[in-house]
Amino acid sequence: MKDFPRTLIVIPAYNEEESLPYVIDSIRAYAPWADIAVVNDGSRDATPDIARSKGVILLNLPYNLGIGGAVQTGYKLAARMGYQVAVQVDGDGQHPASEIEKLVAALLNTDANMVIGSRHIDKSDYDTPFLRLVGIRILSTIVSLLANQRVTDTTSGFRAIDRGALCFLARMYPRDYPEPEAVILLRRQGYRIAEVPVSMKQRMGGVSSISQLKGAYYMIKVLLATIVDVFKDR
């Protein structure tokens, strides 16, 4: 086995009892060198019990913070416990564990501080609805402009970060729809970002945090947040 850095896999989970066992098992199969932390974001189902019985680190939030607050909790743990790398893997099973090694390798072999697993670099078997594709294109264009770098999949939560980005994001992380914002935040602090193509699956269980109806609202909010970010002082 190659030498891997101390890695913490952060799984934000809100009512993911259906898919969580599979997610944890497949991470253990494909990335046995990494530690796993499930951040239970105020679930009402058996999510925390599953994490306990699987013997992974369980961070139990007392109430629902939303994806941003949950992921940041994992980053804080990784920062405090001295992990070199943190990888976010969603609890719904759409991020294939088989690609984790690819993300971490890219983090080590390039000078990037964050590596995003992108659905849109190559053609993958991930079937994106047309309207969402349009939204993703618009968002990607604007985020790329603001970040001064081309980013094809700004909403992908499948990403690996190194210690530098980890320490920064543990202190400051956007809350509601954090993925595009985090890209801009990091870029504006001078961190480097790379993308690698990954194939994602359709989610296994639960519901997407972005329903069709909320799509437009999501777009507007993300755009507003990202544009305002540029003017915020840090």
Add this chain to the structure above:
Amino acid sequence: MTVLQRIVLALLSAVLLLFTLELIRRRRLREEYSLLWLLTGIVVALFVIFPEVLYWISTALQLHHLTTMLMVTFLFLLMIVLHYSTVISQISERETELAQQVALLTWQLERMAQEQGLDAQALCECKVCSPEAED
């Protein structure tokens, strides 16, 4: 100002002041946030006692119409609401940090309890103790 207007304003200020004080007494309103409302009540009371002040201000600001007075009132309320929005934002940020800290510390506590062979989960449960504990 007509007598009727003075009576209405006097009642308004009395109700505002009493209500604010009552909210503080019941600990539903923190003193620091009540200052604005107490001040408002006192200013209105001043207008009732010295109506000339109101005339001086309205002539100085050239507010001769009821609608302009309403605008001023509206702007004042707008500022209060904006102030509260900033307070809420600050609170929600702190609340997030607090929740995260609770999650992280709970995990550490569970880990340490496990090392010492204690019932980690029971230690960390967020239940309030019931008087009829079974032991």
